Every structure is written in C-alpha cells, then in structure tokens.
Amino acid sequence: MPSQRAVAERLAAFEEDCRRRGLALTIQRRAVFEELAERKDHPTADQVYDAVQPRLRGLSRTTVYRVLETLVDQGFARRVQHATGAARFDPVTERHHHLVCDGCGRLVDLDDSAVPELRLPDARGTGFRIDDYTISFRGLCKSCRQS
Amino acid sequence: MPSQRAVAERLAAFEEDCRRRGLALTIQRRAVFEELAERKDHPTADQVYDAVQPRLRGLSRTTVYRVLETLVDQGFARRVQHATGAARFDPVTERHHHLVCDGCGRLVDLDDSAVPELRLPDARGTGFRIDDYTISFRGLCKSCRQS
DNA sequence: CTCCGTGCAAAAGGTTTGCACTGGT
C-alpha cells in the first residue's frame, strides 16, 4: 500500500484540481478517490463499492460507477480492461506495465524500471498524437505453468 | 483486407490444425474463422455474427461466442479488450501493437516495424514466464484532437 | 454409432439510464 503520506498528498492534489475545474467535492468522490489511491491492486467498481460502502451508508453502486467514470475522464484514474468481465480501475501514478497470464487471466503490475524506456513511434500516418504507452506482457503464471 | 490468397492459405492451415487436434470441422467454425481472417479490424462477437449469419441461416449468437472462444484457446485468434463494452477479436498473425484514442476509444493497429524490438524483462520475481508482449499506445486521434 | 458441437431460451454479470431528491457551491 502507498504510504499514508503519499495518499494524503494525492488527495489534496485531487481536491485542488476539482476546485479549479469546478467539480463538486462530494464525500462520495473523495471516498472513492481515496480508496483507489490507497490500493495497489486494480479493483473493480464492485470492489470499490464494497470497500467504501461501510464507511458511507447509503452509497449507491451507480454512484461508484459514475464517480469512477468521472475520475477516468478527468485523468485521475485509468480503466484497465483485461479478459472478459468487469473493468478494473487504476489510480494514475507513474507509468507501469502489466503481466497477464494467458491461463487464468491474472494481472500483475510490473514497474517501469524492469523495462527499458521506449521511444514513441512515429504515428503520423495514422493521424494520432501519441502521449504514452503501456506494455502488456503475455505469459503463464507459476500455478498455470504447473498444470 | 488481406489478399484472398493469404486468407485461403490461413484457412487451409486452420483446417489442417483442426484435423490434427481432433477438432470437428464444422461449417460454423470455418465460417467464423474465415470472416475473422478476412477482416483487418477487430470485430466484436456480434459483428462477426452479423457478418456470418446471412450466409449461414440459423446460425446462433451462442455458437459465435463458443467458436471464438475455441479459436482463442487454440491460438487462432486473440481477445482484445479495450475500454468498456464488447470484447474484440483479432486473428493472430504477427506481433503488432495498438493505438488507442483516449477520446473516443478508437483502436488502430500499429505494425511491429514501427516499434523497436523489446527485450523481454526479467520477471522471475513474479513467477511468470513471459512469452510475448503487446504495446498499447495512448493518445488522441485526429478527430478528437480537433474538438 | 458416438460424442462433440450447435441452437434455443433463460440466467448471469456488468454497466447505463430516467427520474426525483439532496447537498455542494
């Protein structure tokens, strides 16, 4: 888990950004953002709901979905869709990559330092402006390799 | 679209692999595989269904889902999950990468030659055996940049 | 002839939407 201090800093930055952009600072947004910032895994909307709901009686699943969408739109989080099933959400911190098991779909973070920096390719032909990248490494996790 | 010739070759290889592995060569499997091999986009299961169904009256959506899963399991296709919504299917050819628009979610192929070869990272700490990788470049497509 | 593969219908997720109310600004 990130240090409490780092989380507090990010929460403060989040609050300031919200004010600057005129986004209402509701308890729900604060709580969802904080929950996301505290975790090092990639929770689904439902997992965020389960974690936050006890602290916020009456919180609605719908709201969690809507807040997460807002966070993604505003660049505070990223949506990580892997295999079939629920979307997972990742607080945006530094660039990192993913290791995905072809067998069971397990997803693990691989931090940037394990991977050489990549020069952004020339994509002029496609009309895209490239901002960043994420690498998905495919393979088999230990338990899938054993069976 | 890949050349008719290339498609025919891949269909033949597919049929031989099926025989060798004892997979029944049903019309449905042939048709779904052929449709996938002919396209250069990444169709959803539903798009495959819509494309194949007119030629194969009585084809069921369920079957398309099941055939696609078989193709993925057997290594004839890959599942590409991007943004929310339906999974997309990619006929496996060479390694290639993806360009994803943060604005509209559009996904475009970027072939391997545009990107320098990457040395597979050391993942011993994670217990994974890494086989390959795909890079997702994030950015904005032309039309999203203009608005 | 034997099963694997298919079709249908229904269920099972996951996510979105319409509408009325509430709480931030």
Place this chain on the structure above:
DNA sequence: ACCAGTGCAAACCTTTTGCACGGAG
C-alpha cells in the same frame, strides 16, 4: 437558490449456461 451529483429501480448489453437435438468423425 441553482444545478451538479446522488440514489433507486429498471433497462440494457454482453456473455455464459442447461438441455435437447443433429451432424462430423
């Protein structure tokens, strides 16, 4: 006080599952 944001319930879309039938090997 206004309007963005929330809660609830219902709709929606994608995918999976149970079961009976049919066609490939």
